[in-house]
Amino acid sequence: MNDNDTTVLTSRLHQLADELTPPLDVDGQVHGARAGHRRRRRTRVVLLAAATATTVVLIGVPLTIESLTSAPSGGVAGPAPAGAGSTASDSRDADRRAAEEAATRARDAAQQTSGGSTAIPDGWEPRTFQGVTFAVPPGARSADAVTDLPVSSWTDGPSLVWNGPHLGGDLYSSVNVTVTQPFEGGLPPRGGGRWFTVPGASSAYGNIETSLMTDGVAQAERTVVWLEMLAGDRVVHLDAVFDGGPSGEQMARDLIASIVVD
Amino acid sequence: MSDQRDDEFTDFVAEHGARLLRTACLVTGDTHLGEDLLQTALAKAYGAWAKVREADHPVAYVRRLMINAHLSWVRRLTNTERPYERFPDSGSGDHQSIHADTDELRRALLRLSPRVRTAVVLRYFEDLSEAEAAHVMGCSRSTVNNHVSRGLAALRGVLAPEQDDLTTTSRRHQ
Numbered sequence: 001m002n003d004n005d006t007t008v009l010t011s012r013l014h015q016l017a018d019e020l021t022p023p024l025d026v027d028g029q030v031h032g033a034r035a036g037h038r039r040r041r042r043t044r045v046v047l048l049a050a051a052t053a054t055t056v057v058l059i060g061v062p063l064t065i066e067s068l069t070s071a072p073s074g075g076v077a078g079p080a081p082a083g084a085g086s087t088a089s090d091s092r093d094a095d096r097r098a099a100e101e102a103a104t105r106a107r108d109a110a111q112q113t114s115g116g117s118t119a120i121p122d123g124w125e126p127r128t129f130q131g132v133t134f135a136v137p138p139g140a141r142s143a144d145a146v147t148d149l150p151v152s153s154w155t156d157g158p159s160l161v162w163n164g165p166h167l168g169g170d171l172y173s174s175v176n177v178t179v180t181q182p183f184e185g186g187l188p189p190r191g192g193g194r195w196f197t198v199p200g201a202s203s204a205y206g207n208i209e210t211s212l213m214t215d216g217v218a219q220a221e222r223t224v225v226w227l228e229m230l231a232g233d234r235v236v237h238l239d240a241v242f243d244g245g246p247s248g249e250q251m252a253r254d255l256i257a258s259i260v261v262d
Numbered sequence: 263m264s265d266q267r268d269d270e271f272t273d274f275v276a277e278h279g280a281r282l283l284r285t286a287c288l289v290t291g292d293t294h295l296g297e298d299l300l301q302t303a304l305a306k307a308y309g310a311w312a313k314v315r316e317a318d319h320p321v322a323y324v325r326r327l328m329i330n331a332h333l334s335w336v337r338r339l340t341n342t343e344r345p346y347e348r349f350p351d352s353g354s355g356d357h358q359s360i361h362a363d364t365d366e367l368r369r370a371l372l373r374l375s376p377r378v379r380t381a382v383v384l385r386y387f388e389d390l391s392e393a394e395a396a397h398v399m400g401c402s403r404s405t406v407n408n409h410v411s412r413g414l415a416a417l418r419g420v421l422a423p424e425q426d427d428l429t430t431t432s433r434r435h436q
Contacts, residue, residue, distance in 0.1 A: 005414075005418070005421055006386060006414075008421050009382075009386050009414070009417065009421055010386045010387065010389070012367050012421065013288065013367075013383065013386055013387040014387065015367075016288065016365070016367050016368055016371075017284040017285075017287060017288050017387065019365070020284075020287040020288065020291075020292075020293050020296065020368070021280070021283055021284045021287045021293070021296070022283075022293055022297070024275075024279045024280040024283055026272065026275050026276045026279060029275050029279055029300065029301060029304055030268075030271060030272050030275050030304075032301045032304070032305070033271070033275075033301060033304035033305040033307070033308045034268070034271075034305075034308055036301065036302070036304075036305030036308075037305045037306075037308045037309040040305065040309070041309070147401075147402065149402065153400075155326070155330050155400040156397075156400050183310075184310060184313070
């Protein structure tokens with residue numbers, strides 16, 4: 001295209017914008033924006049409270065079990081009475097050891113279910129990118145595409161794209177991992193998801209969704225995964241598309257379970 | 263404080279909302295989706311108003327929020343990247359299908375992938391430079407260049423008749 005063509009294009013785009021754009025309802029937009037912001041903030045507070053409560057339960061129960069089962073051999077599990085064969089200092093040491101062992105076991109369990117070699121399904125291939133470890137299914141149609149951008153904002157950063165197999169029409173399976181700065185110190189505001197537990201991430205929000213996609217010929221069901229993880233001073237964004245149905249959903253779950261953020 | 267924010271925000275929407283809405287309608291190719299997209303971006307802007315008002319170019323900041331939201335929708339609802347720019351001609355499920363026959367450019371734009379369409383709109387409607395468009399879209403300049411090249415190639419056929427008309431008209435005036 002030459003300059004004349006692009007001038008014509010600009011002119012036609014403005015004509016199209018005139019045709020497509022309705023009059024702006026300023027009051028409606030302002031009211032809607034305010035309501036949308038407050039709705040999202042309420043949702044985040046509720047979800048954060050639920051996640052905190054869940055975390056407390058998940059950490060508290062193993063610690064309680066550990067302290068109960070670490071009674072002397074043959075003894076009845078229960079709170080140790082003060083002065084019953086041990087000093088207060090011994091009791092504190094035992095509690096600390098029990099807590100450390102419980103934490104180690106919890107970490108190992110998380111590694112095994114999330115990123116350890118035993119948790120990766122057969123044939124899946126491990127990937128490590130910018131301190132994020134995850135696994136992808138076999139059958140990549142081409143090498144991973146890596147973009148080495150600096151982490152310069154909450155929208156810009158390096159990315160890795162796994163180019164998965166053909167899903168039909170012009171759709172392909174893919175996994176995209178991008179690392180950015182946090183949005184105002186946290187995850188970008190976003191609704192429609194739920195909180196996940198990802199080893200190494202202080203919070204993780206996303207979802208596994210079934211989406212009707214146009215594959216160039218007809219509409220077909222696909223499994224879409226999106227997950228945003230806060231880890232220190234960065235946010236890891238993960239987007240993936242798999243085939244629809246139970247096998248695709250299982251792949252999505254396996255992908256999420258394989259993620260570990262260093 | 264909140265009242266002051268509301269007043270400033272309302273002034274901002276009154277001053278710049280119409281322009282942002284035009285861009286939203288073009289990148290989505292749909293009036294209602296465009297309004298929804300602007301609403302989403304404005305909600306985010308309202309939540310981060312302190313940052314928006316302190317930005318060098320508040321409109322550019324909100325436009326970036328809007329494009330980011332648009333591309334996030336695309337990522338979530340379609341593929342991460344579309345290797346080919348092919349959309350079905352049937353227009354089933356497309357809100358604009360009623361008008362598609364009468365608007366060749368809009369149909370051609372809808373056939374482009376959302377990223378390519380966004381790049382074309384930012385370059386030739388918003389008149390942004392390649393670097394500015396790359397900043398807004400969160401990708402490299404070469405990616406924008408690639409998107410724009412593909413978009414222009416796909417649109418060439420649509421623009422050719424108009425260019426012919428213009429040529430004919432200009433010849434007539436000679």
